[in-house]
Amino acid sequence: MEFNLLAVLIAALSSFVVGFIWYNPKVFGTIWMKEAGLTKEQIEKGNMLKIYGLTFAYSFILAFIMMPVLVIHQMGAISMVGGSQLVENAKPSYLAFMADYGDVFRTYKHGALHGFISGIFLATPVIAINGLFERKTWKYIAIQGGYWIVTMTIMGSIICGWK
Structure with missing residues (x-):
């Protein structure tokens, strides 16, 4: 099993596609701006290259860690033999395990379930x-969450x- 960089x-x-829809003024954008204490003028003054660049970098980090830790169970088995570069030296029990379970639970539906659970519980x-300490409203927390x-x-x- 190889790391799928394109999927990451x-x-x-x-995250951008969801954000463009979620924070659209016709969806939650207007409410979010009000609850965040921001005006349209303040939003427009932001350094968009920096904001979108860092957003992509952080989204990449999140997607990168979701692969081995949260959504693909077989990555745990690979880590037990020292990583994909050491698979050829693995014991026959590992190879048998992967032959039996290598693609089990590798579905869009299963990944969505683990992503959903991660969103709720992480x-x-x-x-x-953060919202509580920043004195944000529950509306703000619900929109962000x-x-x-x-x-x-x-x-x-x-x-x-x-x-």
């Missing part, structure tokens, strides 16, 4: 904690299902 890149880009609590639940669901689906 597309998963990272999916991303949303972090956002909620919802975005990451949807985004991580899609990321997980792409990463796990794309073989």
Whole structure:
């Protein structure tokens, strides 16, 4: 099983697609700006190259770590033999295991499930904690948490299902 860089890149880009829809003024954009205490003028003054560049970098990091840790179970087995570069030296039990289970649960649906669970139990609590200390409203926390639940669901689906 090889690392699928293209799947990680597309998963990272999916955060933009979801964001363009989620934060559209006709969806949650207007409410989010109000709850964040931002005006349209402040949004327009932002350094968009920096914002979008760093957003892609962080989305890539998230998608990159989702692959081996959260959505593809077989990556754990590969790590037990020291990584993909050492697979040829693995014991016969590893090879038998991978022959039996190498593609088990490698579906878009299964990846979406793990992405969804990760969004609920990893991303949303972090956002909620930050929001509480920043004195943000529950509406703000729900919008931000919802975005990451949807985004991580899609990321997980792409990463796990794309073989």
